[in-house]
Amino acid sequence: MSQFQNILDTLPYGPSFLFVDGLNSVSEEGVEGYYSFPKHAKYYDDHFKEFPVTPGVLLTECMAQIGLVCLGIHLLKGNIENIQIGLSENEIEFLKPVFPGTKVTVHSKKIYFRFQKLKCACKMYDEAGTLVCKGTISGMIVNQDVDEKK
Amino acid sequence: MTSERIYAKLLPILETYLPEDVDADEIDMEKDLTAELNINSAHLVDVVLDVEDEFDIELSNDDMESLRTVNDAITIIQNKLAASA
Numbered sequence: 001m002s003q004f005q006n007i008l009d010t011l012p013y014g015p016s017f018l019f020v021d022g023l024n025s026v027s028e029e030g031v032e033g034y035y036s037f038p039k040h041a042k043y044y045d046d047h048f049k050e051f052p053v054t055p056g057v058l059l060t061e062c063m064a065q066i067g068l069v070c071l072g073i074h075l076l077k078g079n080i081e082n083i084q085i086g087l088s089e090n091e092i093e094f095l096k097p098v099f100p101g102t103k104v105t106v107h108s109k110k111i112y113f114r115f116q117k118l119k120c121a122c123k124m125y126d127e128a129g130t131l132v133c134k135g136t137i138s139g140m141i142v143n144q145d146v147d148e149k150k
Numbered sequence: 151m152t153s154e155r156i157y158a159k160l161l162p163i164l165e166t167y168l169p170e171d172v173d174a175d176e177i178d179m180e181k182d183l184t185a186e187l188n189i190n191s192a193h194l195v196d197v198v199l200d201v202e203d204e205f206d207i208e209l210s211n212d213d214m215e216s217l218r219t220v221n222d223a224i225t226i227i228q229n230k231l232a233a234s235a
Contacts, residue, residue, distance in 0.1 A: 086192075088190070088192030088193075089192065112199070114195060114198075114199065115194075115195045115198065115211065115214050116191075116195075117191075117192055117195040117196075138192060139192075140191055140192055
């Protein structure tokens, strides 16, 4: 079991919308994790017809799940029983196409985490270490229980 | 700093985060930032961070919780400036 299993177990996604396989490192300042886009995922049948390439929204989602949500769970330091997450803004540049079966690595650096808003600078690399997309992602990360007690 | 001067500096910050369906003319001292001006919780954090930069102050979680109206913001800013003077 990986030392980051507690973070992975807290992720609020079901299997069809989970875009995190594992984490390499987690600290107060950032996180690094990875995901392999399955070669035969259903969305490749249609995006695009005859030319499968990973949709940008899924690259964004993968960066958000690793870079924002995994980091946010870590920053809540265990107050995670009723965690609620909402993406608020993102600005992403897509630099290279990501083809079916690619294992990507996401590096995320915290810009700030204040008043329950986490803003991160995220970069995604392919297996060759080529930067495929980058940008900033922000979201609200709230432990509902703690909030209601206030 | 007078509340008029604080308001003048605060106004452009609020305008930046105002949703498209709210006109800048609707901003006044009594308006509730989230309920009336429709600034969402994520943008309210942006407002506070910009206020911190503009006035060189730091707001606490308690300040954030007492922040409801434009007037509250001015009071919080005034208190912080007085404390750091």
